[in-house]
Amino acid sequence: MPASALDVLLSRKVKYPLTFMITNPFLEKVSHCGVLEFSAEEGSVFLPDWMMRNLSLEQGQLVEIEYTGLSKGRFLKVQPHSSEFVKNLENPKEVMERLLRDFACLTIGDTIMVNHENQEYYIDIVEAMPKDAVSLFETDCELEFEKPLDYHEEPQVIETRDEQADQDVMEAEKDVVFRPFSGVSRRLDGKVTAAAPDSKKHVGTSVVCGLDGECSAAKKKPETKEDKEEKKFQAFTGKKYSLLS
CATH class of the missing domain: 2.40.40.50 (Ubiquitin fusion degradation protein UFD1, N-terminal domain)
Known part of the structure; x- marks a missing residue:
């Protein structure tokens, strides 16, 4: 002046x-x-x-x-323009408190420029107490940081479950039924001869295959009442021998 x-x-x-x-x-x-x-x-x-x-x-x-x-400042909230001010400094709050000693006063809405290690940083004054403009001379002022202007939160990945897809998988698992001997038979020369019978469709049916690789299904004869009676134990039904024979 x-x-x-x-x-x-x-x-x-x-x-x-x-x-x-x-x-x-x-x-x-x-x-x-x-x-x-x-x-x-x-x-x-x-x-x-x-x-x-x-x-x-x-x-x-x-x-x-x-x-x-001006009244002595008791509280300041500042907002750096760049995230580098917070990331590059080991203790940004301590550095900021030291840099503010170069300012006689501050006003809400001001954008100040501070220089630290040959790097310029721009800082917005967001809040001040007890008034919109405060003196910083010989005062113990509490300092608080707002998120930097260029700060962007990483999008959160939320996993959603498709209930219809889960239901389709469960229905598909129900349809899978164990079928024993459902493979194919092969001759010694490696050729496929015939598929084994379906365990559901041919219950009680036997398969006879010849040396020529041809297979045919033979139905099992139903067991009659007489057959069941013959299987019963019959006493003294063996052969008899005399002492002279």
């Missing part, structure tokens, strides 16, 4: 550190700042690039600057 600004401030009762409200009168955008030194040319002030972007100011444009006292 110019030296004349310092003369005006000294003639008034102001509190240190000095903080100011800076306004773009054409867009009515407002932010707050401190002062580095009073060495600018009369009628001009110098602002950092990130502050000019916040206020949508162009070089040489008219601005309004007014001294204002």
